[in-house]
Amino acid sequence: MQTTSRMVTVGGLVLGAAGIGVLWAAGVRFPVAVPPGMVILLAGAVFVGLARWRWAPAVGVLLGLFVAAGWAISPTGWPNLTGRHGAAVAAGQAVQLLGVLIAVGAGAVALRRAGSSARPAPRTPPAGPGPGR
Incomplete structure (x- = not known):
């Protein structure tokens, strides 16, 4: 169902934001x-x-x-994830990444389902005399 994958996308984005909140609470400067x-x-x-x-x-x-x-190209991305800056930072980074990757996957599913559920174009009858004409 499209609504489910859409709501999972929303949940992934919220989870990613929560991960950033954990990073912030752990002392990462913004x-x-x-x-x-x-x-x-x-x-x-x-x-x-x-x-x-x-x-x-x-x-x-x-x-x-x-x-x-942004995480992949950041010089602090991997060190944050591997715990070099503390367990709380690693947890926040993991939650953020998990959330946004869930959003990517569920959003792609929602888009695919929305495209396949689009109303097909009406079929036009063939030109010319048909049976019984």
Whole structure:
């Protein structure tokens, strides 16, 4: 069911935001007072959950890919995940990654299901005389 995969996408985004919250609570410094990634993921979760467009789960997929790519290219990504900066940081990083990867997978499923459930184009009868004409 599309609604289920859409809600799992929302849950993944919220879980990713919670992971950022754990990182913040563990003392990881962010460029502004409230971690922007947390706000962005929560805003994306609200959008995916409330918007009724077929393509809305794509927002969750894109946000998840963006955060995962940011983690992969960050010089602190792997050290955070492997516990070099403490167990709380490792837990927060793991929760964040798990959440956004869930959002990517579930969002892709929701998009696939939304595309396959789209109403097919009406069939037009063939031109020319038909049987019984």
